[in-house]
Amino acid sequence: MTSTPPTLSPTRRRRLRQELAIVLLVTFGISGLRAILRLIDGLLAEPALNEQQVVLNAPQSEFPWLDLSLQLCSAGVLFGYGALALFLLSGDGTRPHRARQIRDWWHGAGLAALIGLPGLALYVFAVHTGLSRQVVPSTFEHIWFEVPVLLLWSLANAFGEEIVVVAWLMVRLKQLGWSLPWIILTSALLRSSYHLYQGISAGFGNIIMGVIFCWYFHRTGRVWPLVVAHFLIDAFAFIGYSAIGGDLSFLGL
Numbered sequence: 001m002t003s004t005p006p007t008l009s010p011t012r013r014r015r016l017r018q019e020l021a022i023v024l025l026v027t028f029g030i031s032g033l034r035a036i037l038r039l040i041d042g043l044l045a046e047p048a049l050n051e052q053q054v055v056l057n058a059p060q061s062e063f064p065w066l067d068l069s070l071q072l073c074s075a076g077v078l079f080g081y082g083a084l085a086l087f088l089l090s091g092d093g094t095r096p097h098r099a100r101q102i103r104d105w106w107h108g109a110g111l112a113a114l115i116g117l118p119g120l121a122l123y124v125f126a127v128h129t130g131l132s133r134q135v136v137p138s139t140f141e142h143i144w145f146e147v148p149v150l151l152l153w154s155l156a157n158a159f160g161e162e163i164v165v166v167a168w169l170m171v172r173l174k175q176l177g178w179s180l181p182w183i184i185l186t187s188a189l190l191r192s193s194y195h196l197y198q199g200i201s202a203g204f205g206n207i208i209m210g211v212i213f214c215w216y217f218h219r220t221g222r223v224w225p226l227v228v229a230h231f232l233i234d235a236f237a238f239i240g241y242s243a244i245g246g247d248l249s250f251l252g253l
Helices: 010-026 028-044 064-090 101-128 143-175 180-193 200-220 224-243
Strands: 053-057 134-138
Touching (some): 010 143, 028 180, 064 143, 101 224, 134 224, 143 200, 143 224
Parallel strands (some): 053 134
16 A cells, blocks of 8 residues: 555645545445445345345346446446546555556456355355345346446446445545554445345455455555456356356255
8 A cells, every 4th residue: 555644734634534525425335324224124124134135237227228328327337436536546646556467367366266255155154044135146138238237247346346445445544544453444344334235144244355355455555456356256146147047046045
């Protein structure tokens, strides 16, 4: 992570706090609040949580060309989140290290395996114990654009989340003088919050993922392997679900 001056002027400190509030309000902070409310709604509903379903990627129109357009617009919002965070960081000369294609992909693949395989086991356990909704990655009906759109969503999720929730947030909190444990905990809790609509277990799982990803960023200053890892996790989940036709019986679901 890029080093920063040890002291900030009162004006600069105030502007950083305002930036944190505004960016989180329009990005993942409000998403976290919405997810918490959706979890409460699920817990209060008549069916048990593990008898409910949540769809991650659903059609937005019955007309294929309009559905594709709406999917592109929605994914574009996540790319916009990440671009906004990079723009704000560049304003004071803070830039994540440039991507090193081979190295970053290898590191990303390793992180994806470290997070993805235990995450799948946690999900199966959580559904059977009533701690999670049944997560349906996709319900697209238009096969001809399903795979490209799911890959686009995987990249959009990865880019938006890792740039904002790890790189931007950790840099800004460090500039405000926060200690490393509090920075990591804050980032991990934010990541956890906006996944709670899936169930309680998603919150715990994403805390662990958040801690690992934040520690990696702290040690290396590199965010692109995290983007790669997140992309691979989502892509395998989305495309894999589509490839097996939504049949999760082999998981006991």
